[in-house]
Amino acid sequence: MGKTNQLIALVVANTIEAPTLVVAMVNNCTHWANEFIQFGGIHAFIPPKKLEGNFSIGPDTKVVIIPYSMVKQMVQMNIEWGRLIIDEGHTAQNPKTAIHKVFIGFVD
Numbered sequence: 001m002g003k004t005n006q007l008i009a010l011v012v013a014n015t016i017e018a019p020t021l022v023v024a025m026v027n028n029c030t031h032w033a034n035e036f037i038q039f040g041g042i043h044a045f046i047p048p049k050k051l052e053g054n055f056s057i058g059p060d061t062k063v064v065i066i067p068y069s070m071v072k073q074m075v076q077m078n079i080e081w082g083r084l085i086i087d088e089g090h091t092a093q094n095p096k097t098a099i100h101k102v103f104i105g106f107v108d
Contacts, residue, residue: 004032007085008040011063018082019061021074025088026067032087033065071102 011020022044024032029046036044044063047055049070057064057079066074068091084103086092092099 004035005039008036012040016082018080019057020063020083021081022065022085023068023071028087029065029067036063075102
């Protein structure tokens with residue numbers, strides 16, 4: 001079983017009230033959404049590339065998928081996430097990188 005499918009199984013089996021945020025490379029967001037439909041029966045939400053105004057997530061939204069380029073915007077929106085899945089997480093492991101510092105905003 002692939003890592004993507006294992007994480008989808010976790011989301012399906014371990015339900016929580018707050019939505020799950022998946023951060024992926026821009027060219028993998030649609031793949032993640034298709035996998036959530038196929039293997040989890042969950043319709044994931046991919047927001048528009050530029051968030052404007054009073055962006056909010058509906059109460060029935062279980063999964064939101066964004067590219068790395070939107071992480072900073074999501075941190076600034078102060079949305080309460082139930083879990084964070086970082087695809088290709090090795091890109092954020094180095095504490096000297098800007099994306100690592102942005103992800104720290106999720107846990108502070």
